[in-house]
Amino acid sequence: MQEDTHIVIIGNGIAGITAARHIRKRADCRITVISGETDYFFSRTALMYVYMGHMKFEHTQPYENWFWKKNKIELINGWVTGVDFDSKSLSIGENQELYYDKLILATGSTPNKFGWPGQDANGVSGLYSKQDLDYIAEQTKTTKQAVIVGGGLIGVELAEMFHSRGVEVTFLVREKNFWDIVLPEEEAKMINQEIIEHHIDLRLETELKEIETDSQNQVTAVITNSGERIDCQFVGLTVGVSPNVSWLKESGLEINRGIMVNEYLETNIPDVYAIGDCAEHQKPLTGRRPVEQVWYTGRMMGETLARTITEEKTAYKPGVWFNSAKFFNIEYQTYGQVKPQLEAGEEQFVWQSADHKKLLRVVFDEKSMAVLGVNVFGIRMRHEVWDDWIVNQKKINFVMEHLDQANFDPEFYKTHEYDIRDQFNQEFDFMTIKNTKPSLFKRLFA
Incomplete structure (x- = not known):
C-alpha cells in the first residue's frame, strides 16, 4: 500500500x-x-x-x-x-x-423506537452513546421512580444503574419470562428471580402503550397495554438497537x-x-x-x-459464537448454539444449584454425542477450552470428565464439578435403564 x-x-x-x-x-x-x-x-x-x-x-x-x-x-x-x-x-x-x-x-x-406517544419527551432515553449517559445522568438527578421498557441486556443494566441510586424501578417485559427469545425457560426464570430479589418491580407480558407528559413535555407516567398507569419521572427505552x-x-x-x-x-x-x-x-x-x-x-x-x-485479502471467520453478560450478581456465558428450545436431533444436560444461582446447560448432538453449545450462569468458564471442545466435536462424556479444565473461578470459590458429574451419571443411567433414549449410554462410551 x-x-x-x-x-x-x-x-x-x-x-x-x-x-x-x-x-x-x-x-x-x-x-x-x-x-x-x-x-x-x-x-x-x-x-x-x-x-x-x-x-x-x-x-x-x-x-x-x-x-x-x-x-x-x-x-x-x-x-x-x-x-x-x-x-x-x-x-x-x-x-x-x-x-x-x-x-x-x-x-x-x-436504539429502537416504535412510535409510542411521548417517546421523544424529556426524560426518555436509551443507553447506547456517551450522549445518552450524560442525558440520563442529568435527567435522573431527582428521579424517584423510573420505568424501563424492554427485556434485554441494556434494560437490565439500566435497572441496576437506577437501583444503585435508590430509584424505584418498574421493568416492563413483553415476553413470558426475561429474555426468553434467547434463553431457555430455566435460565429465564432464574434471571426473573434475580431481578425481583433486587427489588425491581418486574412486569412480565406487559407492554408500553404510551408515555404521559406534563405541560413542559416532561415524563410523568406510562400507560401499559392493560391500561394501567405507572407514575415515573424517567423512561428507559431498551427495546433493542x-x-x-x-x-x-x-x-x-x-x-x-x-x-x-x-x-x-x-x-x-x-x-x-x-x-x-x-x-x-x-x-x-x-x-x-x-x-x-x-x-x-x-x-x-x-x-x-x-x-x-493492506493487501492480504482475508475472509471474515468469527468461529464459534460466544457472548457474556451480567444480570445483577449472576454472570452469564454462552458458547456455541443453545436455543430457547431444543431443535430436532439435539439432546441436553441441565444442572442447577440448590439456590438457583448457578446453572450449566450443555446441548449435544443426539447421534454423535458431540457438544454443540453451553450456557453457564454463576460459574466462570474458560473460553479457549469450550471453543476447543465445540470445534473438535468432543463428546458429552469427555466434557463431563474434563469439566474442571474449563473452570475459571478464583481459587477460593466453591467448585461444582462433582455435583454436576454425579447428576449427569444418574440421569444417563436412568435413561439407559428405562430405555427412554435409544442406546445413549452405548454411544457415549463407544
Missing part, C-alpha cells in the same frame, strides 16, 4: 478503532477516524459503571490521549452529513469536506437491515467497507447471524478488514 493512500473510518467504536490500529501496524498510509460522539475511543460496555460511580469516564478510555498522535491516526470530532461515492468525498458538519481512497463505515447502532444506516439509504449502498457486505466485508461500492454493528452479512456462516451487534464481533471484523485493506 502506498504511503499517500488515505483511509477514512467513520466511527470510533471498537470496530473502527480496531481497524485503525491494525492498519497502522501493517502500513504507513494516512488514517483518519471521524466521530461526533467523543474525542477518543472508550469502552461502551463500561458506561453503566460511570453512572454508578465505580469509575470516571476517563477510566473507560484504554489509550492515553497522546496515543493517537504517536501512531499517526488523525481524529476528527464531527458528524458526517453526506457522502459522494463517485468523487470519494465526505461532508462533515456544515462546511468541512474530506476525500478518501478507501472508506470504512463503522457507524454502529441506534438497529444498524445506524438511515442516513445512507439514498446513497447507492446496498442496504437491508444493515449495510450488506460479502465475506471480505466489502460493500457493493468499490473501496467502501462496513464493519461492526452496521454491517449485515450476505451469507452468514453456519451458526452465525446476519447482523451481530456484540463487542467482540466488531473487534474481529476490524482486525480482518485491516489485513484485506
Whole structure:
C-alpha cells in the first residue's frame, strides 16, 4: 500500500478503532477516524459503571490521549452529513469536506423506537452513546421512580444503574419470562428471580402503550397495554438497537437491515467497507447471524478488514459464537448454539444449584454425542477450552470428565464439578435403564 493512500473510518467504536490500529501496524498510509460522539475511543460496555460511580469516564478510555498522535491516526470530532461515492468525498458538519481512497463505515447502532406517544419527551432515553449517559445522568438527578421498557441486556443494566441510586424501578417485559427469545425457560426464570430479589418491580407480558407528559413535555407516567398507569419521572427505552444506516439509504449502498457486505466485508461500492454493528452479512456462516451487534464481533471484523485493506485479502471467520453478560450478581456465558428450545436431533444436560444461582446447560448432538453449545450462569468458564471442545466435536462424556479444565473461578470459590458429574451419571443411567433414549449410554462410551 502506498504511503499517500488515505483511509477514512467513520466511527470510533471498537470496530473502527480496531481497524485503525491494525492498519497502522501493517502500513504507513494516512488514517483518519471521524466521530461526533467523543474525542477518543472508550469502552461502551463500561458506561453503566460511570453512572454508578465505580469509575470516571476517563477510566473507560484504554489509550492515553497522546496515543493517537504517536501512531499517526488523525481524529476528527464531527458528524458526517453526506457522502459522494463517485468523487470519494465526505461532508462533515456544515462546511468541512474530506476525500478518501478507501472508506470504512463503522457507524454502529441506534436504539429502537416504535412510535409510542411521548417517546421523544424529556426524560426518555436509551443507553447506547456517551450522549445518552450524560442525558440520563442529568435527567435522573431527582428521579424517584423510573420505568424501563424492554427485556434485554441494556434494560437490565439500566435497572441496576437506577437501583444503585435508590430509584424505584418498574421493568416492563413483553415476553413470558426475561429474555426468553434467547434463553431457555430455566435460565429465564432464574434471571426473573434475580431481578425481583433486587427489588425491581418486574412486569412480565406487559407492554408500553404510551408515555404521559406534563405541560413542559416532561415524563410523568406510562400507560401499559392493560391500561394501567405507572407514575415515573424517567423512561428507559431498551427495546433493542438497529444498524445506524438511515442516513445512507439514498446513497447507492446496498442496504437491508444493515449495510450488506460479502465475506471480505466489502460493500457493493468499490473501496467502501462496513464493519461492526452496521454491517449485515450476505451469507452468514453456519451458526452465525446476519447482523451481530456484540463487542467482540466488531473487534474481529476490524482486525480482518485491516489485513484485506493492506493487501492480504482475508475472509471474515468469527468461529464459534460466544457472548457474556451480567444480570445483577449472576454472570452469564454462552458458547456455541443453545436455543430457547431444543431443535430436532439435539439432546441436553441441565444442572442447577440448590439456590438457583448457578446453572450449566450443555446441548449435544443426539447421534454423535458431540457438544454443540453451553450456557453457564454463576460459574466462570474458560473460553479457549469450550471453543476447543465445540470445534473438535468432543463428546458429552469427555466434557463431563474434563469439566474442571474449563473452570475459571478464583481459587477460593466453591467448585461444582462433582455435583454436576454425579447428576449427569444418574440421569444417563436412568435413561439407559428405562430405555427412554435409544442406546445413549452405548454411544457415549463407544
